[in-house]
Amino acid sequence: MKYRYLGNSGVKVSAVTYGNWLTHGSQVENDAAIACVHAALDAGISTFDTADVYANTVAEEVLGTALDGQRRESLEICTKVFGPTGPKGHNDVGLSRKHILESINGSLRRLKTDYVDLYQAHRYDVETPIEETMQAFADIVRQGKVLYIGVSEWTADQIREGHELAQELGVQLISNQPQYSLLWRVIDAEVVPTSAELGISQIVWSPLAQGVLTGKYEPGAAPPEGSRATDSKGGADMIARWMKDDILEGVQRLRPIADDLGISMGQLALAWVLKNDNVASAIIGASRPEQVGENAAAVDVELDDEAMGRIEQAVGGLAERDAALTAKSSPAQREA
Structure with missing residues (x-):
């Protein structure tokens, strides 16, 4: 495993983060989920990402149980607040x-820890003054419940405003967690340049585009049994946007590139994400332990200019790049 500094801070995270968004507490049984966490530890992954909204708090409980007994100082545990719980x-x-102060206490209890390394605003809240939010974050940092703060799916302007307030309050906003992959590049135009300027890193989610970039889905063919595209608990809905023949055909054009490099298609997709200097870590999930080790090996893949050019030729024209889509990821009003 390799480790990278998170933003303009002294803390390092593993270049691959283990996350439990669509798995723990919902799609994967607890024993399998715990086995995946232990496989992540065996692969040298030290950074674990979750959120209180995942499986309505159950995902945090599963992760807390899976990490119980590990040396706390050797881990970076990240969670998020915003969604209804x-x-x-x-x-x-x-x-x-109110929600932030109550939520951090619940997260700490479920994760079986006295503090989290990174506490993230899961979306931008249009109904709460950002000054109130940042003051609450600063307070829980000073209480020792949180070491660093981050955001998720904030626009460049929102990140800039949050960073300025954090500086005024004497706390460190060091990360953003956006979606990013070969097929979803909406952060490249505005979020990445702004973050790089401010000393903020990306911890990206869905670098494999819900598994599509592994090549397991073929155009015109039924999805493999047991895959995310066949999951009725939410997985099929999340992956639907990528299940189009032109996209699946483009992904298959990546196969000979991966074969020439002697790596899997998933490793190719992860290596492409990690080549971005502003990306500190890429979040992977898993339903089986063996998936973790294979994906973690992507940190050792070096893509040269020729490989990058071939990748761009294969799928570059299919990638979504509209920067305005970041703003649309935050709800126009609260769900509750």
């Missing part, structure tokens, strides 16, 4: 001071 009442959502 619990009974999903009128204050069980958003980035208000």
Whole structure:
């Protein structure tokens, strides 16, 4: 495993992060989920990402159990706040001071830890003044419950405003967690340049485009049994945008590139993401332990200019690049 500094800070994270968004507490049984976490540890992964909204807090519980007994100082545990949790009442959502202070306590209890290394605003809250949000974050940092703060799917302007307030409050906003892959490049035009200027890194999610970039889905063919595209608990809905023949055909054009390099298609996709200097870590998920080790090996893949050119020729024209889509990822109003 390789480790990279997170933003303009002294803390390092593993270049591959293990995340449990669509798996723990929902699609994968607890024993299998715990086995995947242990496989991540065996692969040298030290950074683990979750959120209180995942499986309505159950994912945090599973991760806490899986990491129980590990040396806490050797881990970077990251979680997030925003989405509706619990009974999903009128204050069980958003980035208000009330919700943040109550949510961090619940997350710490479920994760079985006294602090989290990185606490992230899961989306931008249009209904709460950003000053209130950042003050609440600063307070829990000073209470020792959080070491660093981050955001997820914020626009360049929102990141800049949040960073300025964090500086005024004497805390470190060091990361953004956006979607990023060969097929989804909406952060390249605005978010990445702004983040690089401010000393903020990306911890990217869905670098394999929900598994599509592994090449397991072929145009005109039914999805493999047991794959995410056949999952009725939410996986099929999330992957639907990529299940189009032109995209699947483009992905298959990546296969000979990966073969020439002697790597899997998943490793190719992860290596492409990690080549971006502003990306500190790429989040992977897994339903089987063996998937973890294979994907973690992507940190040793070096893509030269020729390979990058071939990749661009294969799928570059299919990639979504509209920077405006970042703003659309945050709801126009709270769900509750």
